[in-house]
Amino acid sequence: MLIRMLIHNARHRSVTLRFQVIVLSRLTRVWRGLTSFVSLRLLQLDRQMTPLMATREHRTSENCSESESGSGATTTAAETVLAILRANPRTVFTQQILCVLLEDQFAHQTVRDAISGIAQRILVEKRVLDLSLSDADDIDDVADVARALTLSSTSAPAQFRPTRKPVEILLARAKSFRDATKPVNDAVASFESYLGASAAIGRHLENLTLDAASRTGIRLVGRSVNTYRGRTWSETNENLDFIIEDDDWYWGIEVKNQLRAPDERELERKWRMCRSLGLAFIVVARYMSAFCRARWESRGVGVVLMGAVQLPHELAEMAGKLEAYGLRVERAVESSVEFRQQIAQALFCSYQEADPLYSRLNPPDGGRDARDDSPRLAA
Secondary structure, X not given: XXXXXXXXXXXXXXXXXXXXXXXXXXXXXHHHHHHHHHHHHHHXXXXXXXXXXXXXXXXXXXXXXXXXXXXXXXXXXXXXXXXXXXXXXXXOEEHXXXXXXXXXXXOHHHHHHHHHHOOOOOEXXXXXXXXXXXXXXXXXXXHHHHHHHOOOOOOOOHHHOOEEEEEXXXXXXXXXXXXXXXXXXXXXXXXXXXXXXXXXXXXHHHHHHHHHHHOOOOEEEEEEEOEEOOEEOOOOOOOEEEEEXXXXXXXXXXXXXOOOOOOHHHHHHHHHHHHHHOOXXXXXXXXXXXXXXXXXXXXXXXXXXOOOEEOXXXXXXXXXXXXXXXXXXXXXXXXXXXXXXXXXXXXHHOOOOOOHHHHHHOOOOOOOOOOOOOOOOOO
């Protein structure tokens, strides 16, 4: 009798255990189906909300600078600007030059707000330049670009003929410096020559970046491109400065060699472009605020900042004028060891954050999955 009871209890436990296993198995399947559905919906919403989030971020913090600005910082920046003008009573500064001089202490927007706040205590003048901009994207010789910028629109050859673009600049000087017609004109001419050569200046830093990347064994895929391995960016009519790769890893790079901070809206679009193409994103810029840099690095973007203005040797006269204002200028022929190390670190630390929906609809024709671990350096 006892043996029968033991056998019955054992069978009962076995049936109960089987039932529990079946129930758990079915619940697991239901849970996986539910999580897959929710994940797909979240990805669809993310794709729809990305442009809206970019717009909201721009409204709340133009160039990330408002996040670092405040009434206290603006007041301190205003006093610093006044001190600079008092120390240089016979010098005319452009607003952008003042922003660069003080960028180690204040965000550019903070300095602009400070100048606006003390407009009654200094002499402020606006000038609108009908700037001649040469289409230098197809010109490799920086010396030819510099010569082209000195030609008039009637005498210049067709390939160098400039287009016209109105640019507004703000000039500031001490209130005691009233008769400043010649210094104002000189300041305007210097800034105009810098803006006119911006394409050549940008190409110079691009070449330095490519030189630094090539020394790590990285290959250039293309310049001014928005297509990679069968995928094409079609949301905007924009290109990445260049795309590089090694055997298994791919990067899109954007270079900004300019006095002002990079346009956050443009960087947001380029980040989305890399995301859709399955590329890690790297930004090489002269300047970016600490808040912006931390924000981009938190999203897996490699950031390399130069600090000094990078100019080619052909623009030596312009370099002298910028140095006269106290700006740091470098005229390197090839990338420095420090710059190569910064590029190598950015290549190593950046990672891809590909758009899964885009990848599903437009699978690449080869290579690794865009959501693999962080890229490694070439051997």
